[in-house]
Amino acid sequence: MASLKDISKICGVSVATVSKALNDHKDIGEETKANIRRVAKEMGYSPNLSARALKTNRTYGIGVLFVDEAQSGLTHDYFSSVLDSFKRTAEKSGYDITFINSCKNRSDRMSYLEHSRYRGFDGVVLACIDFADPEVIELVQSSIPVVTIDYLFNNRIAIMSDNVAGMKELLEYIYSRGHRKIAYIHGAMSAVTSGRLSSFYRTAERLGLQIPDEYIREAAYRDTTTTYRVTNELLDLPDPPTCIIYPDDFASFGGINAIRERGLQIPEDISVAGYDGIQSARQLEPRLTTVQQDTEQIGCLAARELISLIERPKTTIIEQVIVPGKVVEGKSVAQIPTDK
Structure with missing residues (x-):
């Protein structure tokens, strides 16, 4: 398997430059980044995730806790669209998405917090869940970075539709x-x-x-x-x-x-x-x-805020972010006469 050193020899740059380019550092020119990425891809390079985790103290994994009352899962039109936007945004920043086990009928299941720690999630997004569930409250009150969608907890970032x-x-x-x-x-x-x-x-x-x-x-x-x-x-x-x-x-x-x-x-x-x-x-x-x-914006902001909380915990503001929607005029509301 190709290493950073192998790529640096082919590209004629230092190992540090290769590392910065692959991690999208701003002090490396776009042309240099593109060349290094092309060579890395051609050489079949893939980062050592274990080494990366040790170096950054992060697993680059995000947990998703999503359970709706109707048990519709990802056929839930609204939240599936929100989570799709969340997933695409998070993956662009190098994070992988994993659903937290929510099946409470299994005798060997772990609590939401236990599962999150077992998987080593850097953060968790909560959507369409019973927010009064003691397991949810336990997770929210833990040290794991959390962002909620359409629900407000004290001292937690929330992304809310207006x-x-x-x-x-x-x-x-x-x-x-x-x-x-x-x-x-x-x-x-x-x-x-x-x-x-x-x-x-x-x-x-x-x-x-x-x-x-x-x-x-x-x-x-x-x-x-x-x-x-x-x-x-x-x-x-x-x-x-x-x-x-x-x-x-x-x-x-x-x-x-x-x-x-x-x-x-x-x-x-x-x-x-x-x-x-x-x-x-x-x-x-x-x-x-x-x-x-605006499901695209809700999902995107949830991912950005959670990643910011993971990577920059001291400077990320804990806030409620309101996302506006809009009335879409169809043909299902008639115009009727009125005296007013």
């Missing part, structure tokens, strides 16, 4: 289309849900909307069975809403099925809106109006 602004802009859009009877089926209570629900009520109050208690319902995220049932309950009210906002795009599929089974048309008879901006919802007819979250 749920407050997202719901505000969505409700304002629906209001601008003439709707005054607007129902909201929110997700199970969490930091995300709390932000959206408070923003919904605050925006409704500012707009002068009266929101009856029966217009506010709950269904777990991605739970099409419950949104199917709750949609029917809303439509059976003596004074039903003209528009229903769903917890997320995927959950809206259950509500849309309930509406269509009644022979009702969207948006002519009832309007609907989602949240997330997932790819599959873009294929619906009529196209779903939704809040598109």
